[in-house]
Amino acid sequence: MKFSYLLLVLIVLSCQQKENKNSTKMDEGASCAMENVPSRSVAKAQQDIISGKDSVLMVLVQGAKFTIGSDYFQDAQPKQEVEVSSFYIDEHEVTNAQFAQFVSETNYVTVAERPLDPKEFPGVDPAMLVAGSAVFVGNLKARDLNDPLSWWEYIPGACWKHPEGPKSDIKGRENHPVVHIAYEDAEAYAKWAGKRLPTEAEWELAAKAGNHNDETFYWGNEIKKDGKWMANTYQGSFPKKNAKLDGFDGTAPVKSFPANAIGLYDMVGNVWEWCSDYYRSGYATNASKVNPKGPSDSHDPQESGLVKRVQRGGSFLCVDNYCERYKAGGRGKGEINSPTNNVGFRCVKDI
Numbered sequence: 001m002k003f004s005y006l007l008l009v010l011i012v013l014s015c016q017q018k019e020n021k022n023s024t025k026m027d028e029g030a031s032c033a034m035e036n037v038p039s040r041s042v043a044k045a046q047q048d049i050i051s052g053k054d055s056v057l058m059v060l061v062q063g064a065k066f067t068i069g070s071d072y073f074q075d076a077q078p079k080q081e082v083e084v085s086s087f088y089i090d091e092h093e094v095t096n097a098q099f100a101q102f103v104s105e106t107n108y109v110t111v112a113e114r115p116l117d118p119k120e121f122p123g124v125d126p127a128m129l130v131a132g133s134a135v136f137v138g139n140l141k142a143r144d145l146n147d148p149l150s151w152w153e154y155i156p157g158a159c160w161k162h163p164e165g166p167k168s169d170i171k172g173r174e175n176h177p178v179v180h181i182a183y184e185d186a187e188a189y190a191k192w193a194g195k196r197l198p199t200e201a202e203w204e205l206a207a208k209a210g211n212h213n214d215e216t217f218y219w220g221n222e223i224k225k226d227g228k229w230m231a232n233t234y235q236g237s238f239p240k241k242n243a244k245l246d247g248f249d250g251t252a253p254v255k256s257f258p259a260n261a262i263g264l265y266d267m268v269g270n271v272w273e274w275c276s277d278y279y280r281s282g283y284a285t286n287a288s289k290v291n292p293k294g295p296s297d298s299h300d301p302q303e304s305g306l307v308k309r310v311q312r313g314g315s316f317l318c319v320d321n322y323c324e325r326y327k328a329g330g331r332g333k334g335e336i337n338s339p340t341n342n343v344g345f346r347c348v349k350d351i
Contacts, residue, residue, distance in 0.1 A: 048263070049088060051349055052193035053105075054098045058088035058349060059263050061206045068204050068283060070329025071214075075281035083290045084205050089198060090346040092254035092265040093177035093273065094189065096170045099160060102189050111182035112159040112339045132156040133180045134340040135164055136250075136317060138239030151239040152340070160185075163250075163341050175253040177271045177344040183309050183336035186274045186345040195347035200277040200331070201292050202348055203312045207268075208328075209261040218260065218268065218328050231257055231269030233326060234319035250316055250341070268326050269318065271344035272311040272334065279308040279333040306335045315342035 047060045063086035069079035102108060116129035135158050138151030157166035160180045163173075170176070190196050198206070207218050215221050219230055229246040236243035248256070255265045277294025281301065298308045311334045314326025325332055334343060 048091075051088060052195050052347070054094070054101065054193045056098065057091045059091050059206075060086065061089055061202070061262065062086050064205060066205055066208065066212050068201055068329075070327075072327070073325070073330050076329050076331050077282055078284065080283045080289065082201050082292050084199075084201050085291055086351050087198075087202055088349040088351065089202070089206050089264065090195075090348070091259075091263055093271060093344050093346045094186075095175050095254055096160070096178050097174040099178040099181075099189065100170075100174075102192050106188075106192055108185075108188055108192075110160055110180065110185045110339070111337055112180045130156040131159070132165075133158040134338070136239075136341060158341070159339075173251070173253075176251045177254060177266070179251065179271055179341045179344050180339040181274070181344050182339045183274055183334070185339070189345075190347045193347060195349045197274055197276040197345060198348040199291070199293050200275045200310045200312065203273070203275050204329070206262070206264055207260070207312070209264065211261065214328075216327055225258070229257065231266070231314075231326070232316045233269045233314065234317050236319070238317070238319045238322045248316060252316070267313055269314050270316060271313070271342050272315045272332050273313045274334070274343070274345040275310040275312055277310045279310050279331075300333060303335070308333045308335050311343065317342050 049058050049060075050056070051058050063084055065081055065083045067079050068082050070076040071079065112133035113131050115131050118124070118126050118129055121129060132155050134152045135155045136151060137153045155165040158164065158180060160178050161170055162168050163170065163179055186197055209218070211218055217223065217230070219225050223233070224230065232246055232248050232252040234242050235245040242249055246252075246257075252266075252270055254270070257266065257269070259265050260267055275294075278296070278298035280295045280297075280299050294310065298306075300306065300308050311332035314323070314330070314332070317323070318326040324330065
């Protein structure tokens with residue numbers, strides 16, 4: 001087994017390649033944001049809570065019936081009406097400072113920091129099986145859109161506290177979203193904080209924030225609103241040149257962009273966010289239309305042997321010339337043990 005194949009197994013690719021121009025739909029889905037962006041009133045803020053060991057403001061999402069899905073993305077079909085009960089959700093993605101508190105109190109070791117078991121990678125030189133994670137290096141090494149390995153690199157020592165590898169750290173980035181988070185890392189944090197990960201339906205209801213129109217983005221039909229960038233995404237020719245028109249090359253501090261109508265930040269862009277649902281294409285497998293929790297297991301036709309969970313929201317690497325899954329109703333997916341430097345999470349709490 002070649003090391004390049006090992007890398008394919010270990011990384012979660014940030015964006016699926018767009019379908020051929022002759023195709024009518026995108027292959028996979030991504031994520032959300034919001035329509036109106038007013039500041040919240042005092043009355044609304046009083047309904048929110050400071051909750052959990054991480055002491056983060058959580059925003060009340062009023063339960064509702066709404067239509068989940070998108071006609072634009074093949075794996076977000078068919079649209080279905082679902083009902084979701086009220087819940088609280090973190091106003092922003094979990095930050096490096098929050099995750100550092102969790103690690104300090106629990107001595108937790110993330111998946112990216114653990115040595116790889118040679119039994120799981122037969123034929124691979126054990127010397128190559130060192131702890132690490134996948135880092136986007138496209139601006140330096142990318143060749144073309146048909147070779148994802150030319151913009152991802154498995155870097156030994158890369159993890160949440162060393163986002164680009166051992167020579168990097170999070171000093172000055174305490175308020176950035178934590179990255180290199182595998183699914184079980186996110187679950188462990190949520191349990192420690194007295195919370196849980198959102199279902200996909202909860203995540204979409206929160207992202208829509210009362211806007212149930214068929215618009216390109218959750219805030220309208222344009223990436224910018226009133227001349228302002230609404231999310232941390234990729235501008236330019238992916239993957240070689242990020243024009244940084246939104247002001248950021250990688251992650252941005254949480255709350256750098258406008259909140260949605262209920263006060264949630266970065267529901268589009270910055271980092272992909274784990275949801276608790278197993279990933280399968282489409283919503284036909286939702287057994288329940290009330291508080292749906294997704295299918296009982298995962299199946300991705302593109303990589304049928306891997307266990308995947310849903311990711312939502314897109315990241316700083318999403319751009320229309322390659323990936324559109326940050327748009328309204330879009331979905332992402334990630335192999336549960338494959339962290340990267342553009343995947344994080346936020347938590348929810350039952351009322």
